[in-house]
Every structure is written in structure tokens, then in C-alpha cells.
Amino acid sequence: MIFLDVGANTDVKPEWVPQFALMGEIYAERVLSCSQPRIALLSNGAEEIKGNLLIREAAEILRRSKMNFVGNVEPVQLMTSVADVIVMDGFVGNIVLKMFEATTHYVATLIRQEFRNDAISMLGGALARPAFNRIRRRVDTSEIGGAPLLGVNGVVIIGHGGNSAIGIKNAIQQARKAVRENVIGAIRSGIAQETA
Numbered sequence: 267m268i269f270l271d272v273g274a275n276t277d278v279k280p281e282w283v284p285q286f287a288l289m290g291e292i293y294a295e296r297v298l299s300c301s302q303p304r305i306a307l308l309s310n311g312a313e314e315i316k317g318n319l320l321i322r323e324a325a326e327i328l329r330r331s332k333m334n335f336v337g338n339v340e341p342v343q344l345m346t347s348v349a350d351v352i353v354m355d356g357f358v359g360n361i362v363l364k365m366f367e368a369t370t371h372y373v374a375t376l377i378r379q380e381f382r383n384d385a386i387s388m389l390g391g392a393l394a395r396p397a398f399n400r401i402r403r404r405v406d407t408s409e410i411g412g413a414p415l416l417g418v419n420g421v422v423i424i425g426h427g428g429n430s431a432i433g434i435k436n437a438i439q440q441a442r443k444a445v446r447e448n449v450i451g452a453i454r455s456g457i458a459q460e461t462a
Contacts, residue, residue, distance in 0.1 A: 273360035283324035290351035296447035306349035411436030
């Protein structure tokens with residue numbers, strides 16, 4: 267799943283949002299091997315009338331496009347499989363990203379505290395440790411490596427400031443795949459066709 271924009275463009279025009287969607291679609295197809303990615307807009311409701319002016323105007327453009335636009339999604343749907351590419355402006359996207367990070371940290375802290383309460387909780391925690399380790403790996407930023415900065419004239423992967431050696435290795439592998447799959451050329455060509 268791809269979320270974009272998550273911080274590069276905080277003030278955007280409605281016509282840019284479908285371009286973000288197109289870049290996300292191409293990245294999903296070429297790097298994540300996702301056939302016909304489902305595109306959605308993050309909004310305050312799934313209905314067409316929901317969203318601010320930016321979202322409503324961008325949705326209208328996306329409905330007329332050739333992309334597989336499935337409509338609006340609410341924040342509660344972000345971690346479900348309702349869409350493969352979820353598009354928002356960079357201001358909202360950066361807040362969403364930081365909220366995920368904060369929530370993950372908060373829940374992990376609560377779990378650690380609760381498993382230290384008494385002997386039975388400690389035993390339960392020890393038994394559940396393998397499952398929690400698997401969950402931690404699924405939400406660990408090092409497993410992803412970084413986020414692509416799409417729309418620039420080259421492959422750029424932005425990693426978390428606290429990325430480990432594994433995270434850096436994974437970011438490099440992600441960049442190599444983007445180069446191998448000619449993501450930049452495909453984005454350039456796709457945007458040229460959309461704006462022609």
C-alpha cells in the first residue's frame with residue numbers, strides 16, 4: 267500500500283492530486299508488482315459529497331481519468347485493503363504518518379507496561395513474545411527502508427532519521443528496483459500523456 271503525499275507538498279492544487287495518484291499507480295505497478303492498483307482519496311467520509319474543496323475537485327478529475335479510482339476512504343480504512351494507493355496532500359499525509367508512528371509507539375509502551383504488572387501477565391507476555399516480535403517487524407520502518415520521493419528527476423528514497431543498517435540496506439534495494447523498473451521514465455511518460 268502506498269500513501270502519498272506524506273510531506274513534500276503541503277499546499278497543493280486539485281489538478282496535482284491526480285498526478286500524485288498516477289505516480290503512486292506507476293510505482294505500485296512497477297516496484298510493488300500490483301496489477302491495476304486501486305486509487306482512493308483520503309477524506310472525512312466515503313461519500314462523494316465529503317471532503318474539502320481540494321478533495322472534491324480532485325475526485326472529479328480522478329473519476330474522469332483512466333485510473334482505477336475507487337472513491338474516498340476515511341482514516342479508519344487506511345490500514346485495510348480497500349485501496350492500494352491512497353492520496354492526500356502533504357500536510358495531511360505528514361500528520362497521518364506521524365500519527366501512525368506515535369500510535370505504534372504508544373501501544374507498544376502500553377503492552378510492555380501491562381505485561382510487567384504481575385506474574386501471570388509476565389508469563390503471558392513471555393508466551394506471546396514471538397507473536398509480538400512478528401507484529402513489530404511488520405510495522406518497523408527498517409523493514410520498509412524508506413519512502414520514495416516521486417515527481418523528481420531521479421530515484422530518491424527518504425529514510426527515517428533513526429533508520430538502522432537494515433533499513434538503509436532495504437532503502438537501497440528499493441531504489442535499485444525503482445531504477446531497474448524504470449519508474450522515473452514511466453512517471454515522466456504517464457504525466458506527459460495525462461497533461462497533453
